[in-house]
Amino acid sequence: MPSPYSCDVARREVLRLGLYAGGLAALGVPMSVGGIARAAEAAASGRILVVVELSGANDGLNTVVPFRDDAYYRARPRLGIRTDKLRKIDDTFGFQSTMAGFERLYKDGSLAIVHGVGYDQPSFSHFSSMAYWHTGAPNSGSAYGWLGRLADGMDPLGTADYLVNIDSHQSLAVRARSHVPLVFDDPDKFLRTAAFEEESALRAVVASREVGNPTQRFLLEVANSAENAEPRLRQACAEYRTPVDYGLVHFGLDKVAALIAAGFPTRIYYVAFRNNAFDTHVQQADVHARLLTYTSDHIAAFLHDMDRIGRADDVGVMAFSEFGRRVAENANLGTDHGTAGPVFIAGKRVKGGHYGRMPSLVDLDDGNMRHTTDFRRVYATLIREWMNHADVNAVLGRDFETLGVFG
């Protein structure tokens, strides 16, 4: 059954409009005068979006467990989590026992769970599916990411350090036409290495000066951004002190907190849980439980920390994975690549609760759940409801209905 958000339909419709992502990127993001005014408005509100990528395909069924559904236990006789081992959040769903952080957020009303998020004609390749999520445009081969386009739309002038990506490599999600994302992993490695004697000459030759062609100007801007950001970035991270425990694996939100506390003008942060960690094909029970401990501890700690420094109202966090896993467990006590999964949106301004519809575990498509919410509806929600940016169309190539997560 094609869903109402079928990518086929999307593709055809958008082709008619001549705005499909590839073309969109080539044309540049259209920006009306009204758009600029709205962008200025949003900038004034100062809201910050933090996107967390759980790479490797998180097993959503063992994250938010539908413990009332017998089909779940039938499909997972060995991996299914018994009710006595769950942190029940209501009569239908429970978290893994290791997810105390998420349970706290949920009970505080700060966690929205969007069920069954995916897209039509699912790809089972980590790589392709992640590219779909990154671009917000399945199958487009778009050169820019959805967050890059969002930044370009909200801030056409390309403010420095507007986009920060904490990872060893720049994600396609933040690739922008008019922004230079600040990308770093270890702030101590965001460093120009040079001999002691070179220092003053180096400062002179990389600093800004009169310029020739536009590419040269661009490079000088980036060079200045690097030279300026380098000490501030390392200083912000080195000096940040917090009593909050960010858990066993610090995959980057502690650095986001440091930059926010240091007053960075960043509006969009992209943080990745590294190394395809969630790809739990084999003996997943322990590993998966641990990964969820790290994730839930880290995200809950971050929001707690934001509350501590008085910025909780300004921060919204979204956590996603490129797809879920198959409904049935495999022979190796693990799970293989699947389709839909839950997306989490957390923050003080979030209206906590369930969104979307949990897919059936019986009416399957070749062993996989049928997605019930297109992932771009989640994006549209963040773009319009959270970042107050009206022009969803320019970011996603067409409009999508929002979910009402932010009140």
Add this chain to the structure above:
Amino acid sequence: MTSKDDWVDDLDPIQPADWDRARAKHLLNRAGFGGTPEDIDRLATLTPLEAVRRIIDYEKVENDLPAFEHSGVYDPTLKVFPPSRPATTRKAETTGEAIGVRVKPGGSRRMQPVVDRFFFWLRATALETRRVAGWWADRMVSTDRPLQEKMALFWHGHFATGADKVRDYRKMLVQLELFHQKGTGNFRELLIAVAQDPAMLVFLDAGQNVKGAPNENFGREVMELFTMGVGSYSEHDIREAARAFTGWTNDDLRFKLDEAKHDTGEKEFLGRRGNFDGVDVLNVILDQKVTANFIAGKIYRYFARDDLSPVLQERLGAVLRENDYELKPLLRTIFLSRDFYSEPSVGTRIKGPVDLIVSMCRELGVKRLPGVPDFNSACGELGQVLLNPPTVAGWAQGRSWITPGMLLARGNLARQMLLPDMINFVDPNLDPGPQIREVNNRILRGMSVTAATSEENPGTGMADDRAMANVLADKEDFNTRYGSLNGWREAVRKVKPSLRVPAQFSLSNLVLSAQPRTTTEVVDIMLARFLSMPLAENSRLALIGFLDNELGTSDIGRAETYMEEPLRLLVHLIMSTPEYQLA
């Protein structure tokens, strides 16, 4: 150089009177990977037509390059390699054998040798792919036919095929040979050959494209990314194209048409009807005007500049069409055109990571790719892993190469090239990462496989978890983590080591051959050698001051016996400028 704005969009050839050293350097930067002042002089003394012919008609140039030396990791039992570890063990479970290894009749971990074998090939082909990439980069550094390599690099980005999915370095090598052989020939021949290329067939799931259940992956990409660009066809055309390509598959390193899986029925494609097969579909695509425009435009953007007016694109497309998709007439038109030498075209292209490293070597007069720094790691840090493009759309090119961190990393790479740190160098090909290293060390200390592969450090983990892991391990038929270690061990024993030699060059000799007397002259010689545009005067003065200070004199005659290290620092400073990133 007297670049003129009125040369913009002018495809008329530039005249001998307008030909000079700066333009010869521009041609060599773009059609190749730059070169030494001597290389540039050789082109500058020719007429523009002769210079462009020397670059394009490279078949006449002697070029004795070494063939790739296989390590010998492949044997025919690997020909049909299962798609995943679970698929491997499933096959072993049902047939008692997989990838040439039989299941143990008894004892512990009966399927461990099968799993070891699976991980061996994953690692071996990945390492061998890095060797292929290094071999290719070495060709780029040493070749006397730079355009052949530059076009191969273009097609690799255009028909972007990733070795991580193909999982067979031999197929990547076959595809690369295709780009080397047909990269400046006829686009029609190239397109058909790529569509039937084993690496491409595997990469875009040709095996799953069968009559009755077509997989649209190739049908979509061939139009969207390889020929027409988005917007010139419908979803219906994609489905019909996919039908025409059904049954196209590979038998190891050869194209094979599986007749039984090929849909011979009538198709309706781009407004035409017929019992099309894959080649027919490609020919219909090539009949579209938009295809020639798309390809010509992309080639122009690669060599000349990003912004291309629709009118100029149309005219370049016409050159390709009028020559029945022969590429050389188009390349000749571009390289000779006044537009190519106009102001917006010169010194405006950001070198990609591979381009950057190769041109560093060529400008330094280095004849072989150095083993330190490691080419693949250096490129990876700058965002371009050769033979593993990020998506089927290739690399985004241009400004997307540059982030603040990447710019710092480019300066750091220049330092490694000029002042390689041999004392701390460790071959990254021998580094399996902390996790496998830890398991290896535990096994070497005599721990059991179960204990060695448990997630937590003994004594530090949660007791429940460890107990659970141990319970499972005792019942297991194989241990994945142990298999991963065994795969690594076997692969690094078999894959040929790379020669870890730093670049050999003498900046003192390079400089002295021009007989400079002062530090000012030395700085100007170096700036002319390494930059394609003038540096701001205050930067130039800072460099002269730096060199004076390091040499303790501005008199080169006095300093020539000890100036190598200061000169290397000077070039590091020059290569750290934003201007050095431009060609």
